[in-house]
Amino acid sequence: MVYNHVLIMPSLNHTQIGQLVSNVARKLRLSRLISELGFAVAIIFFAFATLLVLSIPFEFVKSGWTVLGFGVFIVGLLAYVWVKAWTSIDAQDAARYLDEKAGLKDEMLSALWFMDLERKHPSVGEEAFVTAHLERAVARIQPIKADALVPLRVPQSSKVAAMAILFFAFTWVGTSNVVIAHKSDLTVRSISNSKFSNAEPARALDAQEASDIEEINDAFAAFERDDISFEAKKEALRTAREVLDQINMDAVMTREGLSKLSKILMEQEGFEDVGRALEQGKLQEALTLLKEKQEELAALSDVDEQLGIEEQQAGSTARSDNISSTELGDAARDLLNEVGRPDPRNITRLIENLEQAQQEMESQERANTAASRMESAGERIGLAQTGAADYGGRSATSDQAEAGNGTPSPDAGNNDMAGGSLFRQGSVTANEEDQGDDGSSTGAPEGHAAALALEGRMTQRLDAVLRLEKTQVKGDDSVEGDDSGWEFKASKEGKARTEIVQGLDSVTYGDSDVINGEFVSVEQRQAVQQYFLEIHEGN
């Protein structure tokens, strides 16, 4: 047993224990506070980063009140963390920590408790053991320094906080260039960016189409002239046909684009009537409606601008003006039933593109008119073609119904085409080798199934029983050895039945193919054989 006697210094004051414990407690609190604040900062920055991302679609970090609310929440959270961290460690916790780190076996905890008791009941201090305990505790803490016991280190949570700040910074940079777009804006933009309405200058396209029609007209004029050769006329016709092909192709694409546009606009609140007009092919009506929308939006923009000027003039204290501006914003939302409103510039582009599409439709009509005149002229001079071959295998028009020689196919919807049969024909005829799937020769459209025997080829056993028997025809002129007196016919009913019974009795499953194993896989042969021998044999 080791006796560890400590030299007691009577001059030492018990309050040294209290001071040391207080110092340790303060450092522990500080340490805890830094650590907890690190986590709080990490949480806040992660939350901010999330809000930044969420604000793109939801757009809720916009008003000053929201920012103020977030600010209050953050300050409240930090204050809560501060208070909790500071009050979570008391003197007893510090004493425990001291005991644990210095290996004092609860000496500080006990001493602290007795010091507290001594303050309340001074008689406790007169007890010899308590005094000795406290004095020894004081002597024990002399070499102990609070700084060495609780060194202030960078807590692990600071790394998490740094990561959160970095994450926030990246998110900030990543989302700073993102412009919040409304649904209606996105719709109109997508429409404007679609291929059919490529925002090339409409005038340039007009010039191109005008030159195309000019070319067709030139070809037509060439037919009228007598001073040019047949070959030259033929060449003019070929050129005109190529131009016509291009015009028709563009027209097809334009129609497809208009169809898509009508669907998108039908889903867009406030633009349903425009979409409906496009769907019905009323391009002019759609344009008129769009222009009306554009005028409404332009009027609202003017009001906003005017209000903005007035607000600047009235200064920031003009609360009533703010309210009216908000109300107007609400009115705009009510008008379009959307948050915000579409950009009038997008509608302008849409109108331009629709006008271009209208021009293309008109160009196609003119071109087709010119082409029909040209074809008539070509017929007169023997150049006209009636088939599709001269058009490079392409249909001259976009109408599929006019395409020649469509392949008859139920999938393609050409059921009504004459010629060709959709039904299978029987493939097996008399005396042809039986393939085992006979019975499908009826040609049922839904297919056929092979009528195979359930248990291998056990039916052969019955064939043997039901074979035709050779019976002798009783007659006076019968000659032995001559087959003329014999005829083949079905056995009498009773005899046939007897033969079946006899056949069933005499023929066993052991003779069947399944037992022979001819049609049974090697792995299952033994099991199948056992099954038939043990189960069916007894029946």
Add this chain to the structure above:
Amino acid sequence: MTSNVEQQVKVFQDRFSHVVDEVSKVIVGNGDVISNVLTCLLVRGHVLLEGIPGVGKTKLVQTLSDVTDLGFSRIQFTPDLMPGDIIGSNVVRETDDGKKSFVFQHGPVFTNILLADEINRATPKTQSALLEAMQENSVSAGGSTHKLDQPFFVLATQNPIEMEGTYPLPEAQMDRFLFKLRLDFPEAADLLTIVERTTQQDELTVSQVLSKSEILEMRETARAVPVAQPVMRYAIAIALATHPESSEGHDLAKQYVRFGSSPRGVQSLILGAKVNALLNDRFYVSADDVKAVVLPALRHRVLINFEAEAEKVDSDQILEEIVRFVSLPKT
């Protein structure tokens, strides 16, 4: 004052170690058991010794009485033993002048160290005769109460494997014992020493190293050790953790314990911890001191249920788990 306390503690430690050393001359191994027996003697407790036959239970008690200047009695408990055989009875005595009167004939309980050998062989009625003596240090018989001489120290032994014809101690009787100690079978090296010592020509003799007054002085010293409330609350938390019905009960206790520790269990923990603190040169009791005596102080107070017996879970295993689970409570 401090130097007085230090001196007092030093004396306590020296005396304690002398007794242990002297007893160890006869009892080989089981040093912890010797210390714990002496601890019980010094905090006014009693000991229940459990062990298989031949491990030296009776010898330990005899040797302890030899090294101390204390009276010693031995009672071999048998089924036909009556309470009067223990505490004594009134007998008719005739004086010289021919008058007859009842005189209380002191039983073997009137001693300092009482060895109740194989206590579980007597009937519960006889076993209970010791209840008052152990708790109140007095005996009531013939309408009068007789005080027992101090120190009064009961050491009971019982055999855990021989159950036929025995009467398990009732819970109330069991609770009177401060510690329940188990004497393990000695290891090979210890066995060799035992054989060498007990088969030689001369019998081992021990010298008396502790007087009655010294024992009483040591008792005072042990009781004077202060215990801070957090440590007391720790002992209480351990005792509560053994209670299956308590909200602070440990899961193992809820599963395997029929009855948890009594308040005497907490007293035993604190008293045993005080001696342990002095032996470790501390003027106060720490949580480690409490931990050191959890098993001997509580193992006989935690009554296990049938499920525990079926799964061969004993109270020691439950208590060890509880000690791992319970920490110093926060005020």
